[in-house]
Amino acid sequence: MMATLKVKMIIALISVIVIPLAVTAVSLALLSQNIERISSEIDDSHKQTTEEIQLLFQELPPVTSDGFDQRMDDISASYQAALQVFYQGEPIYGEEELNTSPNGLRFNYATISIEGETSAGEQVQAELSLKSSELESRIIKYILISIGSGVLALLLTIGIWVWLLSRSVITPLKAVYEASEEARKGNLDYPVPNGKKDEVGRFISSFNLMRQEIKDSFAKKQAYERSRQELIAGISHDLRTPLSSIQGYVEGLRDGVVKSEERQHQYLNIIHKKTLQVDRLIEDLFDLTKLELKKLPIDQQRISSSSFTEDMIEAISPADHDNKILTIGDMAPSVTLFIDPVRMQQVMTNLVDNAFRYGENHVVVSTRLIKNQWYMDISDNGLGMHEEMLEKIFTPFYRADYARNDGGSGLGLSIAKSIVEAHGGALTVSSEKGEGTTFTVSLPVKRKDNNIS
Template identity: 30%
Template sequence: MKTIRIRKFTLLSLFFISLVPWVFLVTAHVINTKTFSFDPTDSQQANLKQTARLIEANMKNWTDQAWQMQFSAYLQEQDVEAEIVSAAGEVIFQSNAAGERRFTISEQFSLVEDGNVTARVVVYQQNSRAIQLIAAFAGFLLALFLVGLAMRRWIITPLEQLSFNARRLADGDFEVELPSSRMKEIADVRDGFQVMVRGLTESFRKQIELEEERRFVIAAVAHDLRTPLFALRGYLDGLEQGVARSPEQISKYVAVCKEKSAQLDHLVEELFTFTKTDYRESPLQRKLVDFGQVCKQAVDTITPQARQRDVSILVKEAEASCSVLGDAHLLERALTNMLDNAVLHSPQNGKIVIEYEQIAGNVSFTFRDEGMGFTAEELQHVFAPLYRGEESRNRATGGVGLGLTIARRIMEQHGGELHAANHPDGGAVLSGRIPAASE
């Protein structure tokens, strides 16, 4: 829709209000006088003088019916009425026999013969000036009405609807229909309002999603805490009640308690890191970090777990050093989580290959295992908090469901990214990048 500014609309309205009455006045004048001249001597006065001369020149024919009919036709053609009254007050001639005067008196005079008044003549003519003024006033009212209608449609109504929708929006109703307007300023306000509505709608949607995620996290954490706590309590009760009597049984019970306490410690550590990465305003301890060294420390951390499953880890180091600016501890935690996920999903005697190199100002890396890879559903939710591919949440088949979520958030906090995919030859691939430190 083509728009105009309110200032231009105001000027056009003033011009329109001035023009329409003038058009009405000129039209009424032309219809009434049949001329474009506004000088009354050019038309009306000429008619009056001609009528007076005819009356005066035909004094002997005043009572002649043929003359009266001819003169009446002339008066009607000139849009004039006349009346001739004798000195005694008797009406000799009257153009309007009904006696109803449509016009006003324009001229009256007496005819004198031999020093005596023989008759009195009254000529009636339409007051064109009054008609023109009435027409101009009617045009003025029409112009005001049309301008008011345009203002109502393009300015007042959109503003009223914007005000009404703002109150609806304040009440939480985001399904608002915003009016259109030809006024550019109001259209700009409408566009800004529309952007605000979309932003609030998106914010409200994200708030609902975050609330649902929060409830899910609480429920999932309660589930993950309850399982090892329940087992730990059972084995401790067994030790207290003397169920385990032999040294071998006692040693087994103590080993299980240590395993469950380690699981609790791991879960609490994961939750702490998850909360820390979720707090976006937390500043990073950025230092110059060798990515290769961080990768080696992550491999050293996960190697004992990999040996238990007979999984080998192969690191293909870059030819040149790859340095980044970031928090070494968080970066090591991210790589450790990715390795942990790869080990858990690698088959017996499987192999994990790590590659990294500096390309176009970024340190790019890939972690590939030889497992089953991700399913289509897992690829959509693999980075969701507390998501695990199997629904039972069995720790024998996976971790707490925060490892990859934490890894991705750490990469994003460092200005990088992390993606999940499947390798064409089989197995899962975690790939990403981090901006390299400028030399």
């Protein structure tokens, strides 16, 4: 599992503290080892220096002679050291403070105490102190190296974490900023790449989801606007056609164009028919609007599927469909449905009427039961529909080319689908060109008391 941003920050903080301290500790450990080695080397050097100076003291002139101080100066310069000489407990040569380095640091272990005898047999004591202690300079050098190593480790650790966090945070945020700028310009097809599982990854996922939802919202808004425009155009067209006919026939009657009573009666029948067509269109529009607003009253009640099917078949008038045959196919066992029988009869009647109107001469009604779904199939042997028609068949005011002059409103299937969906069911269609069409209504079955017949 990938570490979250919070965990990464904690690890970064710990590493920034621990790594430099560890490097410094290792450097100091190495320094300790070097100090021991250097101290041993210096002790050996001091012993050798002591022996050499003791030999030189044997060649010294008497302490009271003029050449004594000059000889001491030569020895001090030769060993690059501060030298103090005592005779009979009194200082006779040298500086008062020998154990102070040029940096003001005292190193007592750098002072060499020597006892010797001059050429005159005088017992003298000397203290030799290095003016620039080799041990001191090496210690300072290693301390600086240790501190420098720690600082370098700190800078490297900070640099590495800045780079890692930049890749984890700054780079993705830059991509989000660029995507938001594109969205501001109207380009919503600009997803932010995301392969992270931490907080930044979740932020990017939320941003992409928001971008997609805004895009879908715009698409729905545009589709709604197109649908609204098509609806207005459809209403205008479908109202204008019958109203124009009504106007023409009324003007003919008013102007006395038609003289015979039979002809006048024919005109009145046409006017009545067109009026019913307008009334049906208006009723369909009311139903469609109420369904879209979820305000169409649905009076659901328990009813057996067999009773509902029988009532539907009885309601179909053979006289309205000359030379057409309605066949009852396979019927599933009766189950309990929870439906508004009036609204569902409206749906089934519309589907059967369409099958009679656009089929050849034969319509088959059958039912089936699959698990908790009851299905009614209404099939015709007509011309069938191609794929483009199937995609638009439930769109308000859509009518196939062969149905444009049949007087329908183009709202029946859209209303039927909405009514079925209001019952928790579905209305689907399947068709092949030249093979006929089948509309299928599926409704949920009530799970209790399914033995009604």
